[in-house]
Amino acid sequence: MSEEHNVSPFNAVPPVVVALAVFILGIECVFYLGSEGFVGGPTAVGWRLAAFQQYAFSSEIFFWMAETGRWTPEHLLRFVSYLFLHGNFIHAAFAAVMVLALGNMVGEVFSGFATLIVFVVPGIVGALVYAFVWPSSVTLIGAYPGVYGFIGAFSFLLWVRLRSTGDNQMRAFALIGGLMFIQLVFGLLFGGTGDWIADVAGFATGFGLSFFLVPGGWARIREMIRRG
Template structure:
């Protein structure tokens, strides 16, 4: 992970942006759900990378990544076909939840996996494993829907960044609440997402624009919106805040 992102995460973490759940421990290991998701991402990538390098599978394994992308990535063109024809074959509906586990390259899988571990560590101190699973897959689904509805990009959507951005949305919401509690500017909570969006814009200008930022942003919004429903005491705190206002 680039040092600038690590520095931003560390700075935000120092604010302790969380609802009080009553469960405190001096040691907070990575949640099992996060480890399983990370293992799924990296297991797929290891198999595809070893095949592309000719280590396993023989000559035909060189095409495994392309086959995985064709079978498991989210395709805007296929989505348009399903909507227009009102037909939703199971093998295509599965793409909404399988595309986070397929990446275009090893570096992409590693980067998204490391971000998943980092965000999962902080978010896992507040929400339970099942709730984190809900955030991950809800962000993936909403991200794919946004990509299908609002872009005409022929490139398939793949990689774990939309659900990772969902965890960033949870983290941002907790930070936003915490800053409000201590009387500081709540806009600071959006430092991380602002920086990441700026980096994506820069990379798009340098290496060519790709519309996957739409899915990332939709994933972020999904995580942000779901947070009050998933953290302990979050919904009650939201109602109390609305009544005060």
């Protein structure tokens, strides 16, 4: 058997991206095993709900911190921890698949640390925008604002490539446009929440960060300004 057949399909995926996906699925597996009674005993059935109460992002808690000036670490953690909580296994599995696919494309160009930043910072900004634009008592969960950060970074890379070849740069935004259309349709058919606001904010943040995180970012920006 040749060496090519012995190469793991995960070898090509940046380790930080694999770690994010494994963390998302690992947490979900713990919740599932607990709900089925395989681990944790009778109290394990409530693990998911308890995690939501402690680690999901809450607009109400954010505004309470802002009003009182008590920026406690356990509540600040919610800006990131909510990205790893999901409503069910399908919700988490789909997020993990998107993290692997989009994170891999971004990680082919960005460093490992920059790739992590493009996931985490859009998640934080997405939560902030969600709090101000959609001040609801409904907590925010799911990796999707971070995933949309990856989409923003990927769109940036495609935008730069199209700009360099003189092609229509609007094609770089076809993916985000299609996803937003799908979310609109689902929202009209089944009713929606404000989590799409966090997703859009995550996309914009990921796109903006890419100007500075892409290799040679400052030089690339100066060259684009020079060319007009």
